[in-house]
Amino acid sequence: xxxxxxxxxxxxxxxxxxxxxxxxxxxxxxxxxxxxxxxxxxxxxxxxxxxxxxxxxxxxxxxxxxxxxxxxxxxxxxxxxxxxxxxxxxxxxxxxxxxxxxxxxxxxxxxxxxxxxxxxxxxxxxxxxxxxxxxxxxxxxxxxxxxxxxxxxxxxxxxxxxxxxxxxxxxxxxxxxxxxxxxxxxxxxxxxxxxxxxxxxxxxxxxxxxxxxxxxxxxxxxxxxxxxxxxxxxxxxxxxxxxxxxxxxxxxxxxxxxxxxxxxxxxxxxxxxxxxxxxxxxxxxxxxxxxxxxxxxxxxxxxxxxxxxxxxxxxxxxxxxx
Amino acid sequence: xxxxxxxxxxxxxxxxxxxxxxxxxxxxxxxxxxxxxxxxxxxxxxxxxxxxxxxxxxxxxxxxxxxxxxxxxxxxxxxxxxxxxxxxxxxxxxxxxxxxxxxxxxxxxxxxxxxxxxxxxxxxxxxxxxxxxxxxxxxxxxxxxxxxxxxxxxxxxxxxxxxxxxxxxxxxxxxxxxxxxxxxxxxxxxxxxxxxxxxxxxxxxxxxxxxxxxxxxxxxxxxxxxxxxxxxxxxxxxxxxxxxxxxxxxxxxxxxxxxxxxxxxxxxxxxxxxxxxxxxxxxxxxxxxxxxxxxxxxxxxxxxxxxxxxxxxxxxxxxxxxxxxxxxxxxxxxxxxxxxxxxxxxxxxxxxxxxxxxxxxxxxxxxxxxxxxxxxxxxxxxxxxxxxxxxxxxxxxx
Numbered sequence: 102x103x104x105x106x107x108x109x110x111x112x113x114x115x116x117x118x119x120x121x122x123x124x125x126x127x128x129x130x131x132x133x134x135x136x137x138x139x140x141x142x143x144x145x146x147x148x149x150x151x152x153x154x155x156x157x158x159x160x161x162x163x164x165x166x167x168x169x170x171x172x173x174x175x176x177x178x179x180x181x182x183x184x185x186x187x188x189x190x191x192x193x194x195x196x197x198x199x200x201x202x203x204x205x206x207x208x209x210x211x212x213x214x215x216x217x218x219x220x221x222x223x224x225x226x227x228x229x230x231x232x233x234x235x236x237x238x239x240x241x242x243x244x245x246x247x248x249x250x251x252x253x254x255x256x257x258x259x260x261x262x263x264x265x266x267x268x269x270x271x272x273x274x275x276x277x278x279x280x281x282x283x284x285x286x287x288x289x290x291x292x293x294x295x296x297x298x299x300x301x302x303x304x305x306x307x308x309x310x311x312x313x314x315x316x317x318x319x320x321x322x323x324x325x326x327x328x329x330x331x332x333x334x335x336x337x338x339x340x341x342x343x344x345x346x347x348x349x350x351x352x353x354x355x356x357x358x359x360x361x362x363x364x365x366x367x368x369x370x371x372x373x374x375x376x377x378x379x380x381x382x383x384x385x386x387x388x389x390x391x392x393x394x395x396x397x398x399x400x401x402x403x404x405x406x407x408x409x410x411x412x413x414x415x416x417x418x419x420x421x422x423x
Numbered sequence: 424x425x426x427x428x429x430x431x432x433x434x435x436x437x438x439x440x441x442x443x444x445x446x447x448x449x450x451x452x453x454x455x456x457x458x459x460x461x462x463x464x465x466x467x468x469x470x471x472x473x474x475x476x477x478x479x480x481x482x483x484x485x486x487x488x489x490x491x492x493x494x495x496x497x498x499x500x501x502x503x504x505x506x507x508x509x510x511x512x513x514x515x516x517x518x519x520x521x522x523x524x525x526x527x528x529x530x531x532x533x534x535x536x537x538x539x540x541x542x543x544x545x546x547x548x549x550x551x552x553x554x555x556x557x558x559x560x561x562x563x564x565x566x567x568x569x570x571x572x573x574x575x576x577x578x579x580x581x582x583x584x585x586x587x588x589x590x591x592x593x594x595x596x597x598x599x600x601x602x603x604x605x606x607x608x609x610x611x612x613x614x615x616x617x618x619x620x621x622x623x624x625x626x627x628x629x630x631x632x633x634x635x636x637x638x639x640x641x642x643x644x645x646x647x648x649x650x651x652x653x654x655x656x657x658x659x660x661x662x663x664x665x666x667x668x669x670x671x672x673x674x675x676x677x678x679x680x681x682x683x684x685x686x687x688x689x690x691x692x693x694x695x696x697x698x699x700x701x702x703x704x705x706x707x708x709x710x711x712x713x714x715x716x717x718x719x720x721x722x723x724x725x726x727x728x729x730x731x732x733x734x735x736x737x738x739x740x741x742x743x744x745x746x747x748x749x750x751x752x753x754x755x756x757x758x759x760x761x762x763x764x765x766x767x768x769x770x771x772x773x774x775x776x777x778x779x780x781x782x783x784x785x786x787x788x789x790x791x792x793x794x795x796x797x798x799x800x801x802x803x804x805x806x807x808x809x810x811x812x813x814x815x816x817x818x819x820x821x
Contacts, residue, residue, distance in 0.1 A: 185686065213692035225687035227680050237673070238680045239691050245673030246693075248701045252668045261673065284815055304692060 111162040112335040126369035129156035136161040141194040169360035184209035216307035224293040228286030236268035239303025291322040311342035430767040435637040444655035445716035450751035452709025458745035460702040461682030466522030472728040474711025475718040482556040499711030503704040533725035550724035564650040572640035744809030765791040
């Protein structure tokens with residue numbers, strides 16, 4: 102594969118811009134080299150449709166941001182594609198594949214082993230274990246985790262050393278080296294985010310999925326987290342992350358996918374997608390430029406117009422559901 | 424002074440009894456479940472009872488000893504699978520409900536008299552008398568017949584067994600135990616092998632000194648004799664070595680990971696169900712081994728391996744410190760010896776005309792349980808991590 106050459110060059114912003122400029126900025130547009138393909142995933146909670154994604158492709162080697170207002174279904178979508186939840190449309194056309202491997206019926210642990218590792222919005226540090234033990238658990242294919250071999254140290258001692266070296270390297274990179282013998286539960290919220298990211302990297306993932314990596318992190322740490330995420334991309338990893346903070350999104354993402362009410366409403370480069378009408382509607386409501394305090398609007402004519410618009414939208418919605 | 428010496432002798436007899444060792448093995452298994460993996464198994468007695476049945480029935484059917492032991496382990500293995508498959512995918516509480524019910528089902532099936540072929544095998548509530556299955560184990564004894572007192576050189580040989588010698592001796596014993604606990608909790612600079620060696624050395628010295636102060640005489644080979652004691656504590660040692668190896672390995676690390684957060688482990692690509700199942704089976708096998716050892720000097724009576732044994736095991740585990748290597752053994756010893764201390768003291772001082780007579784012997788036993796209960800409450804309030812546990816672990820809510 103010519104992976105190494107493409108990914109190396111993707112560290113250059115101009116190359117990335119050029120690559121993505123060929124992509125149509127419409128929901129579900131096809132990418133030149135997609136690593137994750139998602140088709141027809143829906144998830145209902147009772148009568149509420151939390152996620153209803155028709156088609157989505159994620160480009161390899163860049164940072165893609167998944168944004169949307171509260172309750173847009175971003176985290177549910179994450180859970181669905183990482184195997185932590187089952188789509189309601191399972192077996193009825195729901196289909197998603199990662200790096201050429203179909204993941205329709207794959208458990209969360211298998212998804213992780215195939216190279217797509219996630220973090221959680223509420224960090225899941227293994228509190229009563231040391232930071233080092235947390236890291237060591239992230240490594241894949243450890244012979245010593247096999248019950249049949251674990252009593253015979255020679256069978257896994259060598260690998261354990263390698264894992265340890267790698268863990269120390271990563272801890273150093275995420276400036277957690279001094280904390281390595283502390284319990285993970287004693288870390289601050291931001292440090293836990295760092296630890297979780299570092300732990301996910303222990304498995305050498307092809308793609309890392311970060312669920313709100315900046316939530317509850319102080320501004321100084323945000324800067325270093327952003328730096329880490331960008332350096333992951335520059336190392337050739339694909340990053341998909343959920344975020345609320347528009348500054349962050351604009352700052353580091355190469356491509357933005359916008360979700361609202363479970364659907365993907367827009368896609369595009371970070372600079373342009375913000376001015377997309379669908380995005381503004383999703384975030385601010387369709388009538389955000391209507392000044393409700395303006396008496397002039399209280400004419401019959403305007404009210405009729407508004408009623409018409411509402412009726413139209415209702416009809417549209419019914420049509421979609423039918 | 425004779426009274427005190429008698430109480431100490433009674434405590435010593437319980438401390439070395441093979442049944443105490445047997446419970447310690449079962450607690451070691453429970454520690455894998457609850458301490459390391461976070462599996463709330465409230466049916467450890469069922470693993471013990473099934474191991475005991477598998478063992479005893481095999482021998483009464485005329486099978487050799489080795490096959491009988493394997494049979495006992497096999498039954499526990501199958502039981503673990505049956506319990507684990509439906510419950511380990513669910514939240515932890517379900518395992519607790521299922522295990523306690525399953526343990527009761529096993530006990531009631533064991534004591535049922537309705538089905539004739541089953542009654543022929545288990546002997547109902549009366550159980551299988553030890554004489555029917557003990558023979559092949561007793562005949563292996565290289566110790567011969569007769570009685571032996573350990574140690575034959577004891578306190579009576581020094582200064583005529585004066586009070587001073589004995590008080591001094593027990594002070595040293597307490598000091599040694601305190602030192603071992605400190606080392607066990609990692610408060611000293613000793614690390615790794617040195618630490619283990621120090622603990623073993625101090626334990627050996629403590630045991631010798633205890634025997635010196637309270638010499639214990641028993642038959643060499645008979646029921647409850649030295650042969651049983653010897654094998655039982657050898658088994659405890661082997662179990663400890665296995666657990667030490669398991670928990671220091673990456674597999675043991677994965678167990679603790681599952682205890683902390685299953686979803687995080689899934690996100691790291693670990694097969695959580697498989698890890699929990701393996702832990703349930705390994706802990707269950709230790710339970711079965713403990714059960715076999717427990718019934719060897721006694722009878723396979725379903726009611727003697729009921730709920731109370733499970734609760735004793737939990738008490739011992741919390742007392743010693745969950746998720747520690749030495750905690751289960753230390754906890755079991757303190758629990759059983761402490762209980763006998765209360766019973767013997769109450770019998771001596773509260774139930775005889777020589778001092779105060781306010782209880783009969785049945786009441787002293789109940790009185791002991793009341794005090795044990797109060798002690799457990801105090802322990803959970805003031806030292807929830809147990810004697811050997813690490814207090815740092817409690818600062819984080821799970």
